[in-house]
Amino acid sequence: MSVLNNITADNPRSLIKPVFYTTTANLAGVIPFMLLVGAAKLIFNPFVHPDLPLDTARLWWVCGGLAVSLILLFVCEIPAYRAQYRDAYSAAADGRSLLAEHLRKLSLGYLNKRDPGELSNMLVGDFAMLEHGISHLVPQMIGAAVMPVLALIGLFFLDWRLALCLFAALPVAILLVLLTSGIQRKLGKRHMRAKIEASNRLQEYLNGIRVIKAYNLTGVRFARLERSFRELMRQSIRLEGMLGPIVIGAVTCIRAGLTLMVMAGVHLLLVGSLDVVTFVAFLIIGTRIFDPLTTALAGYAEIRYLEQAGERIVRLLREPIMQGERQPPADHDVELKQVTFGYRDQPVLRNVSVSMPAGSFTALVGPSGSGKSTILRLIARFYDPEKGTVTMGGEDIQAMDPEALLRKVSMVFQDVYLFQDTIEGNIRFGRSDATREEIEEAARLACCHDFILKLPNGYDTRVGEGGSTLSGGEKQRISIARAILKNAPIILLDEATASLDPENEAEIQKAIDRLVRGRTVIVVAHRLKTVQNADRIVVLDQGRIVEQGRHDELLTYNSLYARLWRRQQDAGGTADD
Numbered sequence: 289m290s291v292l293n294n295i296t297a298d299n300p301r302s303l304i305k306p307v308f309y310t311t312t313a314n315l316a317g318v319i320p321f322m323l324l325v326g327a328a329k330l331i332f333n334p335f336v337h338p339d340l341p342l343d344t345a346r347l348w349w350v351c352g353g354l355a356v357s358l359i360l361l362f363v364c365e366i367p368a369y370r371a372q373y374r375d376a377y378s379a380a381a382d383g384r385s386l387l388a389e390h391l392r393k394l395s396l397g398y399l400n401k402r403d404p405g406e407l408s409n410m411l412v413g414d415f416a417m418l419e420h421g422i423s424h425l426v427p428q429m430i431g432a433a434v435m436p437v438l439a440l441i442g443l444f445f446l447d448w449r450l451a452l453c454l455f456a457a458l459p460v461a462i463l464l465v466l467l468t469s470g471i472q473r474k475l476g477k478r479h480m481r482a483k484i485e486a487s488n489r490l491q492e493y494l495n496g497i498r499v500i501k502a503y504n505l506t507g508v509r510f511a512r513l514e515r516s517f518r519e520l521m522r523q524s525i526r527l528e529g530m531l532g533p534i535v536i537g538a539v540t541c542i543r544a545g546l547t548l549m550v551m552a553g554v555h556l557l558l559v560g561s562l563d564v565v566t567f568v569a570f571l572i573i574g575t576r577i578f579d580p581l582t583t584a585l586a587g588y589a590e591i592r593y594l595e596q597a598g599e600r601i602v603r604l605l606r607e608p609i610m611q612g613e614r615q616p617p618a619d620h621d622v623e624l625k626q627v628t629f630g631y632r633d634q635p636v637l638r639n640v641s642v643s644m645p646a647g648s649f650t651a652l653v654g655p656s657g658s659g660k661s662t663i664l665r666l667i668a669r670f671y672d673p674e675k676g677t678v679t680m681g682g683e684d685i686q687a688m689d690p691e692a693l694l695r696k697v698s699m700v701f702q703d704v705y706l707f708q709d710t711i712e713g714n715i716r717f718g719r720s721d722a723t724r725e726e727i728e729e730a731a732r733l734a735c736c737h738d739f740i741l742k743l744p745n746g747y748d749t750r751v752g753e754g755g756s757t758l759s760g761g762e763k764q765r766i767s768i769a770r771a772i773l774k775n776a777p778i779i780l781l782d783e784a785t786a787s788l789d790p791e792n793e794a795e796i797q798k799a800i801d802r803l804v805r806g807r808t809v810i811v812v813a814h815r816l817k818t819v820q821n822a823d824r825i826v827v828l829d830q831g832r833i834v835e836q837g838r839h840d841e842l843l844t845y846n847s848l849y850a851r852l853w854r855r856q857q858d859a860g861g862t863a864d865d
């Protein structure tokens with residue numbers, strides 16, 4: 289991966305405009321400078337050649353030229369400014385959207401391995417650094433190098449001896465920065481790791497603040513957070529402590545060149561082999577190239593640091609997305625054939641084979657952690673199995689376009705996530721082009737309409753963080769309304785484990801009955817009485833299918849299902865498995 293790809297998040301073209309305009313503006317900036325040298329020459333000429341009068345007419349022309357160059361500079365700097373800011377920010381915004389889009393297409397298995405704090409840090413913090421690189425650092429560094437390079441060429445023609453003195457120490461300064469770039473990189477990496485760790489700990493602390501308070505873990509958790517902050521501070525000091533001397537050392541080398549030039553100039557002047565006008569020109573130019581060179585060297589060190597943020601983004605962008613192009617078939621039979629799967633090394637499903645014919649109702653039951661929800665995730669292709677296949681209409685779903693496959697599936701999860709949006713907007717996630725009437729109809733079928741009308745702004749009430757809060761049962765019904773609106777032929781339902789009040793439970797059951805009518809339904813059931821009428825009940829234990837059949841059939845086996853059933857009956861039908 290090249291430096292340019294890294295610092296632009298794989299979009300080096302985003303640098304073209306900022307660099308072009310900034311370089312043009314810097315080139316235009318050389319004109320007043322040359323005019324200034326010309327003016328100095330005119331003013332000092334009578335001192336060198338006392339027989340010549342001061343050429344006031346040309347001096348006025350130079351002044352006029354200075355005024356014109358000021359306007360030219362203004363005209364050149366406006367597009368440079370616009371290119372630097374507008375284009376850099378829009379490149380970063382595009383990059384962020386691209387990365388967010390890419391994250392959606394990656395397998396959940398990959399995302400599970402990453403810390404959510406690290407990902408949000410990349411999307412916000414790392415991109416902000418690249419924004420700064422594209423808008424400021426790179427154009428300014430290249431722009432800053434323009435003047436010294438031109439000065440180097442011009443001054444060698446004017447007097448090669450003084451030019452040699454002035455630039456003698458520059459290679460040493462450049463070498464110093466380049467030779468230490470390995471150490472800078474290592475320290476930069478450590479600093480970045482400490483930054484990610486601190487942001488992960490902070491996110492963990494904020495997300496878990498309720499649990500931390502409830503269990504009085506404030507001391508323990510806060511100590512972890514504080515440790516990560518301290519480590520970040522240590523790495524920041526180490527990084528700055530290293531960068532500072534390098535940049536100061538490089539700047540001192542450049543300064544040494546200026547001193548050397550002045551000493552040589554005085555000597556040459558005294559022995560009469562240099563005229564005062566040339567010396568004055570060297571003094572003006574020598575002091576003016578000092579600032580841009582310092583900017584360029586310091587900018588280089590900073591770019592090497594932000595390159596690492598870019599490298600992480602580029603690596604993530606190149607992570608292969610879930611493959612598959614075929615459109616799902618019209619037939620909605622679902623089948624798992626000898627499927628083995630684990631989230632990490634631990635196997636969760638072992639050699640599972642189960643067939644769910646189109647239009648049938650299948651219930652997955654079994655003890656907690658037996659792998660029921662995992663089966664739903666594999667059918668929706670959140671993950672691909674390690675061994676075996678999941679098929680739809682007889683075709684392997686791994687060959688299918690994951691997004692097209694998801695259009696065939698409606699999922700109702702245990703924990704419902706409501707976006708920070710209105711109730712209408714939240715239901716609309718089911719189908720973005722739905723009309724208000726269709727949304728209300730779906731809400732009616734999902735038994736939500738009445739409670740929605742009682743909210744302060746009805747369907748326009750904002751929910752989610754910072755909005756109205758809904759009860760667990762109400763959230764469930766909103767998610768069922770979403771699924772009804774989506775109208776997909778396959779329904780995957782993960783029944784809520786939390787106990788609801790009888791009224792809410794009855795409403796949810798009514799909503800589910802309407803949702804599943806005439807579709808291929810696969811339900812993870814915790815309350816066995818809700819799936820007594822299922823076409824097939826699949827009983828899982830430790831990732832294997834131990835029994836399957838209809839309710840009455842399974843009771844006659846007098847095995848795991850019968851035991852679970854009796855236990856729930858004894859507990860009044862409400863106890864969990």
Ligand SMILES: Nc1ncnc2c1ncn2[C@@H]1O[C@H](COP(=O)(O)OP(=O)(O)OP(=O)(O)O)[C@@H](O)[C@H]1O
Nearest residue numbers: 400631632636655656657658659660661662663812
């Ligand atoms: N994202 C994940 N990463 C790692 N392990 C996971 C993940 N999701 C689930 N597991 C583990 O896989 C096993 C099966 O989980 P799964 O959610 O499929 O069980 P389940 O039968 O649906 O359980 P429950 O009835 O409690 O919802 C459990 O041991 C669980 O800890």
